[in-house]
Amino acid sequence: MSETKAGFAAIIGRPNVGKSTMMNQLIGQKIAITSDRPQTTRNRIQTVYTCEEGQIIFLDTPGYLRKAGNKLGEYMIDLSVGTLSDADVVLWLIEPSSYIGEGDREIAEALKKAGTPVLLVINKIDLVQKEQLLGIIDSWKDFYPFTEIIPVSGLKRRNLDELIKCIFRCLPEGPLLYDEETLTDQSMRQIAAEIVREKALRLLNKEVPHGIAVTIERYHEREDAVTEIEASIICEKDSHKGIIIGKGGSMLKRIGTAARREIEELCQGKVFLKLFVKVRKDWRDNELLLRDYGYEKKNG
Ligand SMILES: Nc1nc2c(ncn2[C@@H]2O[C@H](COP(=O)(O)OP(=O)(O)OP(=O)(O)O)[C@@H](O)[C@H]2O)c(=O)[nH]1
Numbered sequence: 001m002s003e004t005k006a007g008f009a010a011i012i013g014r015p016n017v018g019k020s021t022m023m024n025q026l027i028g029q030k031i032a033i034t035s036d037r038p039q040t041t042r043n044r045i046q047t048v049y050t051c052e053e054g055q056i057i058f059l060d061t062p063g064y065l066r067k068a069g070n071k072l073g074e075y076m077i078d079l080s081v082g083t084l085s086d087a088d089v090v091l092w093l094i095e096p097s098s099y100i101g102e103g104d105r106e107i108a109e110a111l112k113k114a115g116t117p118v119l120l121v122i123n124k125i126d127l128v129q130k131e132q133l134l135g136i137i138d139s140w141k142d143f144y145p146f147t148e149i150i151p152v153s154g155l156k157r158r159n160l161d162e163l164i165k166c167i168f169r170c171l172p173e174g175p176l177l178y179d180e181e182t183l184t185d186q187s188m189r190q191i192a193a194e195i196v197r198e199k200a201l202r203l204l205n206k207e208v209p210h211g212i213a214v215t216i217e218r219y220h221e222r223e224d225a226v227t228e229i230e231a232s233i234i235c236e237k238d239s240h241k242g243i244i245i246g247k248g249g250s251m252l253k254r255i256g257t258a259a260r261r262e263i264e265e266l267c268q269g270k271v272f273l274k275l276f277v278k279v280r281k282d283w284r285d286n287e288l289l290l291r292d293y294g295y296e297k298k299n300g
């Protein structure tokens, strides 16, 4: 039997290009939350893909931002840049567009320093015609010494097998790094919190979602296989609290029902989910609160 290959593949790119959707599709399970709002992902999320050839450990990162705006933003930038040097290969995701911006030049600089092989993954090709795609490849191909350029559609699962092959070509030979059953470094508790945040992101109007965090106050698996969860949605303003609760509690109920259904599917059992809403002014600039809500810098 030939030797296996194993290593880390970092997924980077601008907000909203489809990084988390693609990672979920590659591993065949929804671990990272997704939405059409930029800056959906805030933490680095690790998932493991195992097959006969070996193992790819995907690192999904927050979309690349140029200006932080607050401490949460700084934390997200540190994560996306810090991940580059931990990876054996970088998947740089872009929308199917020829536009190359200042942010892309900055990513390129950081990648050059890290010296890691980079695959340019043109995502969402379901949205463009073939001729357009050729033009896009043409605009990007000389911008950076990409190891390969792979057009895919994460959502429609197009060309993902080809992408997996390209990734394995960049990984070192070696034994599996995790046991075959391992799927992610995220706990059920963390995933449940993220599912609540996703439903809030998707259901609330534009100005509220960016200032939201979700914490799990209580997570209890009962002996009769029912899971009891109490979670708080943290927001920044009293007016936001009103919007999240909605008329007669209607919005909170919608968020709760949608989240509960998805958590039940994931843990394959009944779930009681109780939601609270709290106001913490400027939590996105408060180190202590950031840490409480799970956005903690690893080294200092
Ligand atoms: N048409 C189309 N839409 C896609 C595709 N992949 C993702 N999307 C959509 O793009 C939006 C953003 O997807 P995400 O996976 O959350 O994007 P992301 O890059 O992780 O975003 P951040 O976490 O905010 O950086 C969602 O509405 C997805 O459904 C694709 O291949 N085709």
Ligand SMILES: [Mg+2]
Pocket: 019, 020, 021, 032, 033, 034, 040, 041, 061, 062, 063
């Ligand atoms: Mg994401």
